[in-house]
Amino acid sequence: MTIARFWRETPQRYNLGGAKCTVCQTVYFPPRSVCPSCAQHRQSIGKLEPFHLSGEGEVVTFSVVHDAAEGFEMQVPYVLAIVRTREGPQLTGQVVDVDPKEVKIGLKVRATFRKLREEGKAGVIHYGYKFAPAEDWDGRPPGRGMPAHVPSELPTRPAEGSARA
Amino acid sequence: MRDVAILGVGMTKFGELWDRSFREIGIEAGFQALVDAKLSSGDLGALYLGNMASGSLIAQEHIAPLILDYSGLGPHHIAAVRVEGGGASGALALHEGWLAVASGAHDFVVVGGAEKLTDVPDVExxxxxxxxxxxxxxxxxxxxxxxxxxxxxxxxxxxxxxxxxxxxxxxxxxxxxxxxxxxxxxxxxxxxxxxxxxxxxxxxxxxxxxxPFSDGAAAVVLGPMERARKFTDTPIxxxxxxxxxxxxxxxxxxxxxxxxxxxxxxxxxxxxxxxxxxxxxxxxxxxxxxxxxxxxxxxxxxxxxxxxxxxxxxxxxxxxxxxxxxxxxxxxxxxxxxxxxxxxxxxxxxxxxxxxxxxxxxxxxxxxxxxxxxxxxxxxxxxxxxxxx
Structure with missing residues (x-):
């Protein structure tokens, strides 16, 4: 991957910068320029604002990967997971600082800034988010007890693991 | 839209075909289908070729005219179109072929699918x-x-x-x-x-x-249902x-x-x-x-x-x-x-x-x-x- 291709996503990969539709209040990660939840997509164009995720969430599903993706060979076996953040959006990332045997669906995690992979000995080193267990957050779903910057009128969502975010 | 029939089918063996090239397997499947359909190449209106990643896998883009050319169909100057939809590329090409015949834009088309995965190492x-x-x-x-x-x-x-x-x-x-x-x-x-x-x-x-990652190709010939009986007793x-x-x-x-x-x-x-x-x-x-x-x-x-x-x-x-x-x-x-x-x-x-x-x-x-x-x-x-x- 070229430097520019990775670098241009830095705000998202380093700081979990997403977007919120100011028409229907749905939060997205990564940011989008058109809101798929708005009945008339056109009305959302230009109405999405930057919005940072808290990085807190829980494991929706996971796998312990033995046959690594390119650049991840040194990390096997590693835990790959889909995490549902408390603001709604789901992300794919590794779960670290935990025995893979301890990972289960529902595990509370928090995003942490880590080295993702390096391109050989002289290539670019990629940084970004991974997730680590965080039993100190209460895991309350969006809409209740949210941090101040999260609106309380988030739309009602389907059951866990079924969010379109 | 009119009814569309499959008039002929063909495919190569699937597997690690190290002794066979992309164009070779593409042509073999296509010809099997044409022979099976008892259709002459002059009747064809278009070729749709499903392929996921020839550029990355064999450093060859623009493969639809390549297969057309080596099938001997170059002089007919028919339309040859590559269709890509990841692992669904083949069926997506079949859908394009169906649209072309159903709409009446073409009467007879060949739909192929081909991929050569073993010319690169497994990791790649x-x-x-x-x-x-x-x-x-x-x-x-x-x-x-x-x-x-x-x-x-x-x-x-x-x-x-x-x-x-x-x-x-x-x-x-x-x-x-x-x-x-x-x-x-x-x-x-x-x-x-x-x-x-x-x-x-x-x-x-x-x-x-x-x-597994395999090499292989397959093809079908499509035509309008109302003319299918001319070519086969069992149009599908x-x-x-x-x-x-x-x-x-x-x-x-x-x-x-x-x-x-x-x-x-x-x-x-x-x-x-x-x-x-x-x-x-x-x-x-x-x-x-x-x-x-x-x-x-x-x-x-x-x-x-x-x-x-x-x-x-x-x-x-x-x-x-x-x-x-x-x-x-x-x-x-x-x-x-x-x-x-x-x-x-x-x-x-x-x-x-x-x-x-x-x-x-x-x-x-x-x-x-x-x-x-x-x-x-x-x-x-x-x-x-x-x-x-």
Missing amino acids: ASRITGGTADHEWEAVFGATLPGLWAMIARRHMHDFGTTREAFAQVAVQMHENGSKNPNAHYRNKITLEAVTGATPVAEPLGMLDCA RLAASQVACDAMALHHRREITTVDSTVVAAKRAFAQARRAPADVQLVEVNDAYTIAGLVALEDLGFVEKGKSGPAFLNGEFARGARLSMNTSGGLKSQGQPFGAVGVAQAVEIVRQLRGEAKERQVSGATLGLAHNLGGTGGTSVVHLLERTN
């Missing part, structure tokens, strides 16, 4: 095929295609109590079916213990839960051809364990053909991973969501049972040359419906369904094929 093939998921937001974070399907498997086990044995049994059954298919990549039978005890790839999936009607798409990334889907693009494509296909899942006797599903085969059976409407595991273990999808699944051996055993898969599925169903499937023949089938999928379900294509006499 994994990276390239992994590009059918979302590179920026899945692969960059360590996701692989088997890793993503493993997460579907994990959630399916969690939500529905699906057992490891249930999806392992899919591999056993596919190798059993493939053992009767001379074109199959793998013709050996395997045991349940071999599958559950195989080297882990992405837990809970092991080596034998994953379809394309009763439905439907495509549906969804979010690229698995984490952006409505549900982890349901491939909505498959659900929607199947609903549209059954509506188009005015048929129901219970009318189908043969299905070729996209079992790139064993769990994908089970999920497809649910999403296509053949078994209730969450109940595919027990139903499969119960033998409901064995060859000759209420629904024969992947008589070809599926992607698991017949092989997985990405762009060729969707076309090869149609070839298998045509051979079954015509009664030409020899050792693996299912008797009395009149309606078959082909399900081809890209990535983890960004694209799904469903075709219904029907014998009308």
Whole structure:
């Protein structure tokens, strides 16, 4: 991957910068320029604002990967997971600082800034988010007890693991 | 729109075809189909070629005119179009061919699918095929295609109590079916213990839960149903051809364990053909991973969501049972040359419906369904094929 291709996503990969539709209040990660939840997509164009995720969430599903993706060979076996953040959006990332045997669906995690992979000995080193267990957050779903910057009128969502975010 | 028939079919052997080039296998499949259809090349209006990644795999883009040229059709100057939809490229090309004939834009077209995966090392093939998921937001974070399907498997086990044995049994059954298919990549039978005890790839999936990387090509000739009798006694009607798409990334889907693009494509296909899942006797599903085969059976409407595991273990999808699944051996055993898969599925169903499937023949089938999928379900294509006499 070229430097520019990775670098241009830095705000998202380093700081979990997403977007919120100011028409229907749905939060997205990564940011989008058109809101798929708005009945008339056109009305959302230009109405999405930057919005940072808290990085807190829980494991929706996971796998312990033995046959690594390119650049991840040194990390096997590693835990790959889909995490549902408390603001709604789901992300794919590794779960670290935990025995893979301890990972289960529902595990509370928090995003942490880590080295993702390096391109050989002289290539670019990629940084970004991974997730680590965080039993100190209460895991309350969006809409209740949210941090101040999260609106309380988030739309009602389907059951866990079924969010379109 | 007018009715479209499949007039001829052809395919190469699938496998590690180190002694054969991309253009060689593409041409072989195409010619088999043309000869089978008893059509002369001068009658053709267009060629649609399903292919996922020739540029990355063999450093050759612009492959549709290349195959046309080496098929000797260059002087006819017909339109040759490459169609790409990840692992669904083949069926997507078939859909384009159907549109062309159904609309009347062309009378006769060839639809091919071809992929040459073994000219690059396995690691590279994994990276390239992994590009059918979302590179920026899945692969960059360590996701692989088997890793993503493993997460579907994990959630399916969690939500529905699906057992490891249930999806392992899919591999056993596919190798059993493939053992009767001379074109199959793998013709050996395997045991349940071999599958559950195989080297882990992405837990809970092991080596034998994953379809191989294969080389191979397949082709069909399409024409208008009303003229089909001139060419064949058993034209197979394309009763439905439907495509549906969804979010690229698995984490952006409505549900982890349901491939909505498959659900929607199947609903549209059954509506188009005015048929129901219970009318189908043969299905070729996209079992790139064993769990994908089970999920497809649910999403296509053949078994209730969450109940595919027990139903499969119960033998409901064995060859000759209420629904024969992947008589070809599926992607698991017949092989997985990405762009060729969707076309090869149609070839298998045509051979079954015509009664030409020899050792693996299912008797009395009149309606078959082909399900081809890209990535983890960004694209799904469903075709219904029907014998009308």
